[in-house]
Amino acid sequence: MVRTMRDVVAHPQREAHAAFLAAELAARLDLDVEPLPAAGGGDAVLEVAPWRRHRHRDPAAPVVVLPGMRRRHRALTGRTVLCGVHDDADVTTAAAASALAGAIGMDLVIATVIPQPAIWVPGPIAPPLSSWVSRDDRARAQRTLLRVVSDAGIAGSSVGAYHIRSGAPGPTLAALAQAEDAALVAVSASIRPWPVRLLIGSAVNHLARHCARPVVVCPRDPRAAMRLREALGWPVPPRTAGEHSGRRRPPRGS
Numbered sequence: 001m002v003r004t005m006r007d008v009v010a011h012p013q014r015e016a017h018a019a020f021l022a023a024e025l026a027a028r029l030d031l032d033v034e035p036l037p038a039a040g041g042g043d044a045v046l047e048v049a050p051w052r053r054h055r056h057r058d059p060a061a062p063v064v065v066l067p068g069m070r071r072r073h074r075a076l077t078g079r080t081v082l083c084g085v086h087d088d089a090d091v092t093t094a095a096a097a098s099a100l101a102g103a104i105g106m107d108l109v110i111a112t113v114i115p116q117p118a119i120w121v122p123g124p125i126a127p128p129l130s131s132w133v134s135r136d137d138r139a140r141a142q143r144t145l146l147r148v149v150s151d152a153g154i155a156g157s158s159v160g161a162y163h164i165r166s167g168a169p170g171p172t173l174a175a176l177a178q179a180e181d182a183a184l185v186a187v188s189a190s191i192r193p194w195p196v197r198l199l200i201g202s203a204v205n206h207l208a209r210h211c212a213r214p215v216v217v218c219p220r221d222p223r224a225a226m227r228l229r230e231a232l233g234w235p236v237p238p239r240t241a242g243e244h245s246g247r248r249r250p251p252r253g254s
Helices: 016-029 088-103 135-151 169-179 194-200 203-210 222-231
Strands: 008-011 032-035 046-050 063-066 080-084 107-114 118-120 129-131 159-166 182-188 215-218
Touching: 008 016, 016 032, 016 046, 016 063, 016 088, 080 088, 080 169, 088 107, 088 135, 088 182, 088 215, 088 222, 107 135, 107 169, 135 159, 159 169, 169 182, 169 203, 182 203, 203 215
Parallel strands: 008 032, 008 046, 046 063, 080 107, 080 182, 107 159, 182 215
Antiparallel strands: 063 215, 118 129
16 A cells, blocks of 8 residues: 655655754654655655755645755754745745744744835935835735735734835845744745746745745645645634645644
């Protein structure tokens, strides 16, 4: 009988760094751990893989990406889980991040980054480029954050901090991860076609290459993302997946 990999933290075979972190996560989340089949695929609720394996491009389950700068076995350290929010489609990522943070006993930090429009500033001592974000932009970003948190079923008291920043999303989130002592950074998988990501980049690709902390890339498919939340015993918010069910553990709350 072929064993399904539900409720398993999986990692590619012959990847020692990924296996090390997968084993630690499995122990802390009370899940099993095992290598992915040689042919790939499987039914894991969470994967751990180096960025060069590119399993975060179109993930079938949340993938903890080991960025290119992480070369050694390192324990999961930090005090927060940072979740990057762009729009309402990030509800499932926020819901998964809140379950991860609760399961490993860390604070959840929610952040959004407003891309900065570049404006020329004349003058001999002024910098050649300056950036400006309107009050309306910040108000819209704040409404988006609060709406995503509500729709994700996250209790307001479980969010340690909210951040609204401006700048390039990838580098800004990477810097915020260090400032907030994040153990993990959670973002949604990119919706851009892969050739476009190569040409103009994406926040996910930047974080996967350069972030100093592991990056959890959540699938855009709500059911795939919510399988992790279910495996950790947390109820699935009705506005995330809608139809997915099958939780096998008593809920821990949200």
